[in-house]
Amino acid sequence: MSSFPWELERIPDQHGRAVVVTGATSGLGLVVVTQLAAAGARVVAAVRDLDKAARVLPAGVEARLADTASVASVRAFARRLAEDGVVVDALVNNAGVTMPRFALGVDGVERTWATNVVGPAVLADAVLPLLGGPSPRVVLVGSNLSQRSSRVPDLDAVADPGRFRQFPAYAASKTAAAALAVELGERLRASGSTVRSVIAHPGIAATGMNGQAETPGARIAGRIARLAARSAEDGARSTLWATTAADVPEQRFVGPALRRSDRRLHVVPVRGAAADPVFRARVRAFVDAVAGRVEV
Numbered sequence: 001m002s003s004f005p006w007e008l009e010r011i012p013d014q015h016g017r018a019v020v021v022t023g024a025t026s027g028l029g030l031v032v033v034t035q036l037a038a039a040g041a042r043v044v045a046a047v048r049d050l051d052k053a054a055r056v057l058p059a060g061v062e063a064r065l066a067d068t069a070s071v072a073s074v075r076a077f078a079r080r081l082a083e084d085g086v087v088v089d090a091l092v093n094n095a096g097v098t099m100p101r102f103a104l105g106v107d108g109v110e111r112t113w114a115t116n117v118v119g120p121a122v123l124a125d126a127v128l129p130l131l132g133g134p135s136p137r138v139v140l141v142g143s144n145l146s147q148r149s150s151r152v153p154d155l156d157a158v159a160d161p162g163r164f165r166q167f168p169a170y171a172a173s174k175t176a177a178a179a180l181a182v183e184l185g186e187r188l189r190a191s192g193s194t195v196r197s198v199i200a201h202p203g204i205a206a207t208g209m210n211g212q213a214e215t216p217g218a219r220i221a222g223r224i225a226r227l228a229a230r231s232a233e234d235g236a237r238s239t240l241w242a243t244t245a246a247d248v249p250e251q252r253f254v255g256p257a258l259r260r261s262d263r264r265l266h267v268v269p270v271r272g273a274a275a276d277p278v279f280r281a282r283v284r285a286f287v288d289a290v291a292g293r294v295e296v
Helices: 027-038 050-056 071-083 111-130 166-190 216-228 237-244 277-293
Strands: 003-005 018-022 042-047 062-065 090-093 137-141 196-200 252-256 264-269
Touching: 018 027, 018 111, 027 042, 027 237, 042 050, 042 071, 050 062, 062 071, 071 111, 090 111, 090 237, 111 137, 111 166, 111 277, 137 166, 137 237, 166 196, 166 277, 196 237, 237 252, 237 264
Parallel strands: 018 042, 018 090, 042 062, 090 137, 137 196, 196 252
Antiparallel strands: 003 264, 252 264
């Protein structure tokens, strides 16, 4: 399974499955919810803006409020699912941001890290008791940036506005998120759970995130990315495969190559800091410290 061709037409029938998707009103997330709903899944879109959701989501997709930058919000979202008796087959942690300037979120964490690291980790833990079905899983939409650097992110720099730079902050947050996906998988296996923790990346995809740049360097990087980018539909293939395939591997990254002409999905080992157990433990402690400050 090191590499294989896979297209959207191969999505298996999803009737009887319930999938929660964050960041569902644009870009990759919108493609994911549209394709899953078309295949018959019950799709719950976790969104920050219900009005926007009503405008853009396809018929049949259920929108519920959840701000992944807020620990309280994602916990409340999971609590409402539990109260409604929703059994979740898959959680797709897709929401992500890249912030042009340093800004703190509601929990006192820089917003890139609040949205890309803390929120998805807390949501995954909150939804775990609701995961069921024949092949339950948590899918993280990661970034190949974490695979291409051996640099270990400095967690002490997250709270320092003087050291904030848009692209490094984003890359570090995606590395930390991948580390937590690996850590989650290890905890699940240790507990004997059947839930899998899977990481998929879209390659360079043409989404609104490529335009979220204000510094000259970030704007140049964004223009280069748009020239090399796959369509959102193309980029979403790996996430949809990871969400729907009967058997998916853990401790691996799945996604396309940089060359758009290569239509295969490639399954490779997790590399870089995310593969370092010491770094994983530090990121877990970071998230736990933030989550512990927020009242349940």
